[in-house]
Amino acid sequence: MAKESASAAVTSADVARLAGVSRATVSFVLNDTQAHRVSDTTRARVLAAADQLGYVPHAAARSLRAGRSNLVLMPTSVSAVGRLVSAWLDDLHSELERHGYTTVLHAGRFSDAVGAARAWAELRPAAVVALDGGSLTAEAAGVLRRAGVRAVVGFAARPVEGVYTVAFDHARIGALAAEHLISRGRRRIGVVMPKERGLDTFARPRLAGAESVAARSTSTVNAVEMAYTRQSAAELAARWSELGLDGVFAYNDEYAALLVRALQDEGISVPEDVAVVGCDDLVLAALERPALTTVRLDLPAPARIADALHTLVDTGKAPGMPGMEPVLIHRQSS
Amino acid sequence: MAKESASAAVTSADVARLAGVSRATVSFVLNDTQAHRVSDTTRARVLAAADQLGYVPHAAARSLRAGRSNLVLMPTSVSAVGRLVSAWLDDLHSELERHGYTTVLHAGRFSDAVGAARAWAELRPAAVVALDGGSLTAEAAGVLRRAGVRAVVGFAARPVEGVYTVAFDHARIGALAAEHLISRGRRRIGVVMPKERGLDTFARPRLAGAESVAARSTSTVNAVEMAYTRQSAAELAARWSELGLDGVFAYNDEYAALLVRALQDEGISVPEDVAVVGCDDLVLAALERPALTTVRLDLPAPARIADALHTLVDTGKAPGMPGMEPVLIHRQSS
DNA sequence: CACAGCGTGTAACGCGTGTAACCTTGTTCG
């Protein structure tokens, strides 16, 4: 309470001193070491001392000694994850906590895969889970493994060497949207590419998926850039007629909603003039006027991911995981 | 490349061995230690060896030795932060990175302030920055300080002992909304309380602010619960007539948009029957029909927060920070 | 009485770093 001046952190040695025992005994008591018995009286003294000093173990020192940490690192910028994923992330966090892991998000910039991996590796996490599988090259995974990371997990379309890959095919999303638009008779299809950084690793494969579908038909696909601002949407809508698009996959429900509004303000009607498809099936998608056609993503159950991660850390092997299979939800905007 | 079998992490001792020098020399080279000179030839050998082995320093061991870490911990669940804050978080992250800090988000549950603080303290961060000032009691701050955390920063209405508080008055937000609704002639005002966990620390003071304003007038304030789902909004709208509310502060632009849609579906018109006020001034707020009246929050500049944090970690003192001053944006929904 | 057995406690080591202190060698200067 009154030891305000003591700026140095409390260590187990302080607890030992106060309790009048050795540091080893303190360790045995606080960790409930079964292999070693301590008398009830000294145990009580140690616990009292620890409580009085407000002792908290030093995670770094502990995992340094143990040779392994209980940290799970999830590299992702906060603003890059939408409502859908953020709720999923929270659940996954809870599940991992039940397994004794400390989950932590790190919003690194993804410009350089190996550089990013190096930064993550410094923390020596037990596992690295990248939602953005694109940031995990085989080389980056190598950096992590060499730094002792037990489990390197990535959400990606195709397996990467050294990465435990959970199937997550963004190209399939784009393909699904394009197939739907074509089946609705649209021939000149736009795909919105967000200008916001961090989203291109998701957006690019979606575009590619749409393009590959169009290549097998008489329809065409064009990328159109747009930032998530009112102005950018308005600018895009203003030059819509010269683009001559009659269908658009808007990356996201939020981008879709923004674009629809801008188009309507320009006198372009949805779905008559332009059919619009979003993604994520957010709450707002069903509420839009017209209600948004969207691609729903059923994310893998957090509990199963957590289990797989745990056995992966423990044994080095893990069972195959069910991936994500996108489903198109047809509503009024297309 | 081929050393797949070597599961042990590579250490600076490995680099030293390969380069044929002592471990100390490796450290001098890799850290560019000015106090000690190293010949160019050995420097080159060391760098080559480090590169070949893919050596990455062990952050925990380093900060253990140094006695301080460069970790900044921000406790917050991902889904609790809206678009507004998440963009701000990313900026703050960048700024802190420029100062050499590694920023990390931890989505702990806030049921027990001291327990949470203890968990954070285990990581021995240089600083803890809590957007949710409510989770930082004086006692929790004590736990952190005793564990050696140099800077404990909280965003809160009133200063907490041992916490460097950045003024962030959620009550003021609720008050502003209530004042506006009253000035628009509304007398029975509802305040939406999200059912989602983690949001109540923000929602409660907003409600309290609205209540204190109403207490000084002839208007009344009632809390109404609502989850961020279509169904919950519909249920609330269904019993709206019996609530008899003619104005509502909907916590958030997103909740507001959802509620407005549900009310309209119920045949209740906005703003004629009910005036609605949101918060955050998101992009979607201006797009809604009717356009949403909202409370804009000017968050403190990330660069200034980062600077203050840095001097706080270094010197223990920091200049006063400009806080957040909410501003009401009047649009058509009220 | 010696010795094994058991219950409790402690000394000591190493995890991977950074750095102060200390050597060794060659060069310069009084």
Place this chain on the structure above:
DNA sequence: CGAACAAGGTTACACGCGTTACACGCTGTG
């Protein structure tokens, strides 16, 4: 020619912790 010095390298220690091996005192038994 001895001393002083600079350059370039190494040895040794400490950071906080968990754990292995060992020491000590006591009891029961041959």
